[in-house]
Amino acid sequence: MIELKDSDIVVFRSLIEGAKSIALVSHTNADGDAMGSLLGTRRVVEAHSKAKITMMLPSPRPKVFAYLPGYDDILEDSENHDECCKALMVADLIIAVDLNNASRVDNLGQALVESKAHKVLIDHHHSPDSELFHVLFSIPEFSSACELTYWLFARMYGEDAIDRDTARCLYSGICTDTGFFAYSCESPSVYEAAGRLVARDIDPAGIHDEISNCFSIARMRFYGFALSERLVIMDDVKAAYFFFSLDDQRKFGVEPQDMEGLVNYTLMMKEIEVGVLMREEPTRVKLSFRAKGDFDVSTFANKLFGGGGHTKAAGATSSMGFEETREFVEQKLREALA
Ligand SMILES: [Mn+2]
Structure with a gap:
């Protein structure tokens, strides 16, 4: 198992519990992993915080993921630039998922950099910007940001913090980033995470249909x-x-x-x-x-x-x-x- 640092988990937990305003952001041209980790993180954080939470993406949400719970709550920068920037600037905690630096959020980059918020990264890309983020859960060995999100929150709040809807989000991202377990899946941990998510009574075949059998x-x-x-x-x-x-x-x-x-x-x-x-x-x-x-x-x-x-x-x-x-x-x- 790839290790998550206890000290980082303690800090992240206290940031979540102490925040009044939290902004969640993922990368431009969001894929399943961006969508799943954004929406899954929102669900877990919401259950452990009284903060106002704003989710945003730099570019329009991919319609294929409209089946994911919370999809409609995501602000798109292209439609709501001022609102997105304001949420980043007033946030006391920003959580960025499935991205490694500010260039990945297009026109939100400046607000992400300038905001005085504590910034936490949950990601699996190489070369994360360690100047920008204060707490980094950045582990390239993970198949997906969603897999990392699963292990992180299961460790932080216990297995029961991942309910069925959260499991659907995280499972979807693991599937898209591994091409349904075809690549980036050398570690047994990805199957273990997927197994535990499936145990939340999600419908894996239904999720496969939503993502793959959806051509116009x-x-x-x-x-x-x-x-x-x-x-x-x-x-x-x-x-x-x-x-x-x-x-x-x-x-x-x-x-x-x-x-x-x-x-x-x-x-x-x-x-x-x-x-x-x-x-x-x-x-x-x-x-x-x-x-x-x-x-x-x-x-x-x-x-x-x-x-x-x-x-x-x-x-x-x-x-x-x-x-x-x-x-x-x-x-x-x-x-x-x-
Ligand atoms: Mn990813």
Whole structure:
């Protein structure tokens, strides 16, 4: 079992119990782990504190997670920027989940940095900003922020602090960050946490349906187009990538979250070890990286664009043009894999 520090737990507990106003925040383009750890943490904290609690996200909530309890209570910075900033500034405790530094909260970064609140981090990414956060539960060995959240609160308040709705939140995030126990799940602790959450009478098959069997027809058609027209399999190195212009996205009426998961298709080919998805936005290009075998995409994404994430799954933003980004990535893949 990966150790959590008793001294940190004591401090966190007293911060929760003493706070009058608590802000909870997770990363931009929230995934299941961000949503699950945000909503799960809110439920546990709420039960142990009299504070006013505000949950917020830098970008719109992904609709696929609307089944999670508390979904409607999350403020979106894009809609409520002033309210979000105010909640951060007046908070005496800020809890950030599933992120490692202020750049991950986009336009909320300044308020997160400037707020005088005590700042606690619950996360599993590398290189957390230890200047920004006062208490860090930052353990990359955990599969997900949700798994860490589970062990942390079970230790802090006892197993019964995790009720059924909280268990649904945390289980969902463990599933999405491990691709339903396909990767980032080398430690027995992830199965033990999942087992204890399932014991709270959640419906694992129902959660799988909510997350995986939820395609719109437009999204499925787009996948067909992507695989036939927008997948480049590099012939000299073990890499493949998808590329989507703004026009492609408009034509099929798909949103960024509809492309979530598509990058994993690259690794379904036996020969391919590194996969990339490039998606044009009005003023930048977003990139997702995936790898199997020994290749470290977090380092790769960082070297190319200052991105980051995990060794097998990472992201980045390019400020070059779309075509220029594509050529640059191809060239760097060739160099790295030759
Ligand atoms: Mn995560």
